[in-house]
Amino acid sequence: MQPVTITINQKVVSGHAGMSILEIARESGIDIPTICHDPNLQPVGACRLCLVENEETGALVASCVTAVSPGMVINTNSQRVLEHRKNIVKLLLASHPDACLICDKGNRCILQQIATDLGLGFNDLDKISQPAVVKELNPFIARDASKCVMCGKCVRACQEIVVEGAIDYYRRGFAARPATFNDAPLEQSECTFCGLCVSLCPTGALIEKIKPYQGTTGHSIQTTCSFCGCGCPITMEVKDNRVVRALPGKVDSSSPGALCIRGSYGYDYIHSKERLTEPLLKENGVFKAVSWDEALKTAGAGLKRAKEQHGPDVLAVYGSSRCTNEENYLIQKFARTVLGTNNVDNGSNFYNLATRAGLGNATGLLSTTNLLEALEQADLILVVGADPPMTAPRLGYSIKRAVKYRQAKLILVEPRRTKLAFFSHQWLRPRPGSDLALLNSMAWTVIKENLFNPEYINRQTEGFLGFSEALDGCSPESTVEITGVPPDEIRHAAHTYAGENKAVIVFGSGLISAVNGTESIKALANLALLTDNVWGSGCGIYPIQKENNAQGACEMGALPEYLPGYQPISSPEIRSKFERLWKEKVPLKPGIPVVEAFSRGRETPFKALYVIGENLTSLTRPSLNTDAISALDFMIAQDLFMTKTAACADVIFPAASFAEKEGSYTNFEGKIGWLQQAFPPVGESLPDWEIILRLAREMGAPLPYSSLQQVVNEIEEFVPLYEGYDRPAERLEDKWSYWDERRSRAFQSLSGFPCFSIPESGSQPGEKPKDYPYYLILEANLAYFGSGTRSGQAWRLKSHYPPEILKISAADAEKLSLADGDEVNIISLHAQVKAPVEVTDIVPPGTLSLPASFPNATELFKTGFDQESKAPSPEACYVKLERVKADGQVKSAPRNRS
Amino acid sequence: MAKLKAPPEIDLERLNEIVNEHALKRWALIPLVQEVQAEFGFIPPRVVPIIANKLHLFPSEVQGVVSFYEQLYTEPRGRNIVRVCRGTACHVRGGKTILKLVKRQLELEENETSEDLEYTLETVACLGVCALSPTMVINNQVYGHMNPKKVKELFKREGES
Ligand code: SF4
Ligand code: SF4
Ligand code: SF4
Numbered sequence A: 001m002q003p004v005t006i007t008i009n010q011k012v013v014s015g016h017a018g019m020s021i022l023e024i025a026r027e028s029g030i031d032i033p034t035i036c037h038d039p040n041l042q043p044v045g046a047c048r049l050c051l052v053e054n055e056e057t058g059a060l061v062a063s064c065v066t067a068v069s070p071g072m073v074i075n076t077n078s079q080r081v082l083e084h085r086k087n088i089v090k091l092l093l094a095s096h097p098d099a100c101l102i103c104d105k106g107n108r109c110i111l112q113q114i115a116t117d118l119g120l121g122f123n124d125l126d127k128i129s130q131p132a133v134v135k136e137l138n139p140f141i142a143r144d145a146s147k148c149v150m151c152g153k154c155v156r157a158c159q160e161i162v163v164e165g166a167i168d169y170y171r172r173g174f175a176a177r178p179a180t181f182n183d184a185p186l187e188q189s190e191c192t193f194c195g196l197c198v199s200l201c202p203t204g205a206l207i208e209k210i211k212p213y214q215g216t217t218g219h220s221i222q223t224t225c226s227f228c229g230c231g232c233p234i235t236m237e238v239k240d241n242r243v244v245r246a247l248p249g250k251v252d253s254s255s256p257g258a259l260c261i262r263g264s265y266g267y268d269y270i271h272s273k274e275r276l277t278e279p280l281l282k283e284n285g286v287f288k289a290v291s292w293d294e295a296l297k298t299a300g301a302g303l304k305r306a307k308e309q310h311g312p313d314v315l316a317v318y319g320s321s322r323c324t325n326e327e328n329y330l331i332q333k334f335a336r337t338v339l340g341t342n343n344v345d346n347g348s349n350f351y352n353l354a355t356r357a358g359l360g361n362a363t364g365l366l367s368t369t370n371l372l373e374a375l376e377q378a379d380l381i382l383v384v385g386a387d388p389p390m391t392a393p394r395l396g397y398s399i400k401r402a403v404k405y406r407q408a409k410l411i412l413v414e415p416r417r418t419k420l421a422f423f424s425h426q427w428l429r430p431r432p433g434s435d436l437a438l439l440n441s442m443a444w445t446v447i448k449e450n451l452f453n454p455e456y457i458n459r460q461t462e463g464f465l466g467f468s469e470a471l472d473g474c475s476p477e478s479t480v481e482i483t484g485v486p487p488d489e490i491r492h493a494a495h496t497y498a499g500e501n502k503a504v505i506v507f508g509s510g511l512i513s514a515v516n517g518t519e520s521i522k523a524l525a526n527l528a529l530l531t532d533n534v535w536g537s538g539c540g541i542y543p544i545q546k547e548n549n550a551q552g553a554c555e556m557g558a559l560p561e562y563l564p565g566y567q568p569i570s571s572p573e574i575r576s577k578f579e580r581l582w583k584e585k586v587p588l589k590p591g592i593p594v595v596e597a598f599s600r601g602r603e604t605p606f607k608a609l610y611v612i613g614e615n616l617t618s619l620t621r622p623s624l625n626t627d628a629i630s631a632l633d634f635m636i637a638q639d640l641f642m643t644k645t646a647a648c649a650d651v652i653f654p655a656a657s658f659a660e661k662e663g664s665y666t667n668f669e670g671k672i673g674w675l676q677q678a679f680p681p682v683g684e685s686l687p688d689w690e691i692i693l694r695l696a697r698e699m700g701a702p703l704p705y706s707s708l709q710q711v712v713n714e715i716e717e718f719v720p721l722y723e724g725y726d727r728p729a730e731r732l733e734d735k736w737s738y739w740d741e742r743r744s745r746a747f748q749s750l751s752g753f754p755c756f757s758i759p760e761s762g763s764q765p766g767e768k769p770k771d772y773p774y775y776l777i778l779e780a781n782l783a784y785f786g787s788g789t790r791s792g793q794a795w796r797l798k799s800h801y802p803p804e805i806l807k808i809s810a811a812d813a814e815k816l817s818l819a820d821g822d823e824v825n826i827i828s829l830h831a832q833v834k835a836p837v838e839v840t841d842i843v844p845p846g847t848l849s850l851p852a853s854f855p856n857a858t859e860l861f862k863t864g865f866d867q868e869s870k871a872p873s874p875e876a877c878y879v880k881l882e883r884v885k886a887d888g889q890v891k892s893a894p895r896n897r898s
Numbered sequence B: 001m002a003k004l005k006a007p008p009e010i011d012l013e014r015l016n017e018i019v020n021e022h023a024l025k026r027w028a029l030i031p032l033v034q035e036v037q038a039e040f041g042f043i044p045p046r047v048v049p050i051i052a053n054k055l056h057l058f059p060s061e062v063q064g065v066v067s068f069y070e071q072l073y074t075e076p077r078g079r080n081i082v083r084v085c086r087g088t089a090c091h092v093r094g095g096k097t098i099l100k101l102v103k104r105q106l107e108l109e110e111n112e113t114s115e116d117l118e119y120t121l122e123t124v125a126c127l128g129v130c131a132l133s134p135t136m137v138i139n140n141q142v143y144g145h146m147n148p149k150k151v152k153e154l155f156k157r158e159g160e161s
């Protein structure tokens, strides 16, 4: 870029062509006040506050929208500039209410700051009154248009960064203000309550509506969101040991900071009255509070007893994808060296087993094959069985930005009309559970129509011949029976995917935890490999991680078959390496994945369980897990809340929340996010890592650490890819070379070249049992997270759970003579639940959907396990409906109206 | 004459025809909404999401554009547009009373349209013919030196003398 030198306030400064005067000034430490400018938003030059004087021409120009030209001589605070600036602020104040004393924006108000800086007090201009508050029912955001200075930051943030488009300018001239469509309250608009507009609004026009804790910020910390796998950085403002607010944290310049509803308002659970604050011991079925010493002693004795009676392999530790890396490292080391078993697992493994089994052949073991910023450079994005705007909002923002502002094409494969359907260029709507057949047909088309590069296939991949032979009979015509998608649409999608230079694939739980999940992931990997779209920039495969540290928990080795860094327990060299490093024995026998062991119900091989921060009963069918738990001799739970799982335990350790401890998380791209302690743990609760260390000590086998830093140091030394991970700034600067390391690590985990997987022949979504005509799916939503342990304790989120309603298509509703609000019993082969219906075009005919937050919805489903990989293989959930009549009587709904 | 409560139903099929003609052309929005207005006389808010969806725009964005231009209407307008002047000159010479009378005669408030879509009543800052004040315009015809009798004459309903 062309270097440019200009003079500002007699000082010679330099930058490059294309910069604005404002940018150059700020880079050189010269401040110019602004209201409408934000480095992450398109400049609009609306407020004129950033006026500067061009000393050669005498012109006053808005520095945020004026590009520098060589040799410019600029004055940022000449008499004229100051005069004008004061007038602008006076005019703004003239139409602004005198409410500063009681305004929630308080001393964060930019208008107030600037007025004070300019020495403006009472205003001699006449007041102009303005429209006032819009009535809103939501608990998150309040709007007061009388305080709006029309800087447009909210509108631009909503359109350009989170791409929801909930608000835009409305009307013109004096009546103009930001408004939703039909000027409706936010809750009736597209608004997702991400909170970004509130955090950027320079005045009190947008404020947080009901704050759980009032008060001026005492101090603020940089931390990481505790919800989804995006791991967004958060700036947390704190006072009196309470969170005052959460704002988008500092990120590297490549992606603008933005949170979602969970990050912005979900922290309420930290201060929930329901937090566990003391260790508890169960006596005769009742919990009583005890001292830490007593709880630890009982816990240690219980584990030892089980081990002495039945040997170490009846013990299991269930770690958590919500715990930090350091904690998960300790969890697996505790299981292996203190207890002597490889029965250690984490909540995300259930999910990641399928991803690893599916992608392993093609990409190695590291999950995503590229960074999020690379996704925004893609020409084409293929989203299969995923609803990123709900499950991984930051990834959703990236996809929408790429589509709306970088002209990327979006192919959506999804039976439901999700938010991305609006953004898609092609929306394939296969029957649920038929993704595998559809993806194989796409690959068939790519091969048969020669849409791939044979040289690349020959030189850099393996297994192509077997793969292409196995695809025989997968033509779009022959799969239309299964998918219901017209062959031409599949062919078109295959051409688009193979035809674009840089194509990425995003998939999520709609694929992973559906029928043929693992096989479908293999099919996706095949497709990416076939078109050389795995590793290049703007290419890649992105599995969505549900929990914020799902990636880290696995990389730390909280897995039954891997030591830290995905190093297989089955390898004698690896085992002896760790024995050398740890100076402890590492057990030989690979462990059993906890979820699989629990799905055996009363037949579970475990006798004693230590479960840390996971709600076991919510995974797969709650009743089976409850059976398995009741078959245990001894159980320790460690959690923030009395979950259903914790209630079954003999001993409960109260754990600290993410705001009360230190440590790191690894997000779904492999980026590290650090926690910073905001205040001490509530009551007697302790950080998970400290509890583990105390328990090990109690059991007479202390782990060799006296501080968290020592654990960090060991991870740096022993875990591949974590070298230098506690210097995040350096890693960020050098993220691409870090990424290269990650990628070569993934290659190392391959046994040779990336290899195609042979598709299984059966791509049917399972037998449809007679008389169960509908396919049921669960719908993710923003406010409800995981099993609801935390979001259910965050009152603002909870108040925003979707209604407990069954969605049904108009065609099916008509057949059954159902109308909105009619109650039905939903009956699967395994259970039944009752719900009112809503007739909608969100689901296609033959498909029904319940919100994931629906109580006991998971009871309706059944999950099997792959014999070999132990990956879960959920069965399709077919249901029938019975109308519940007003008098509570049940009447089988007629299947045909005639 | 009662005022119009709900906007009249529009022919959605015809709307879709118009929308499809313009879809996926870049910068199609303004010509498209103009054509919708030419067809239906106004741009009903309920068609905004349909237009938005087709053009890959947000409904709020489309509404923003529609509400920006004075010549784009989101409510149906009468066949006759009545504009009573409320400029200073007219005001001092009884413009306010004229407006009151017109309102009473048409049974409409400002910016309302009659149920039979015959009249829309608006006001205007100054028509530029202050010499004739008080003034009003019906469609393109200016009426000067207005008085109660003239108001009655102009809006004489059938059967009235
Ligand atoms: S909260 Fe987010 S989605 Fe809602 S209006 Fe603000 S920026 Fe848009
Ligand atoms: S509401 Fe706030 S951010 Fe939006 S235009 Fe007004 S002052 Fe700017
Ligand atoms: S996108 Fe995920 S990590 Fe980011 S704020 Fe939302 S829940 Fe937290």
Ligand code: FES
Residues within 6 Å of the ligand: A033, A034, A035, A036, A037, A044, A045, A046, A047, A048, A049, A050, A051, A062, A063, A064, A065
């Ligand atoms: S900051 Fe430059 S015009 Fe607002």
Ligand code: FES
Residues within 6 Å of the ligand: B085, B086, B087, B088, B089, B090, B091, B125, B126, B127, B128, B129, B130, B133, B134, B135
């Ligand atoms: S004031 Fe009425 S025409 Fe000028």
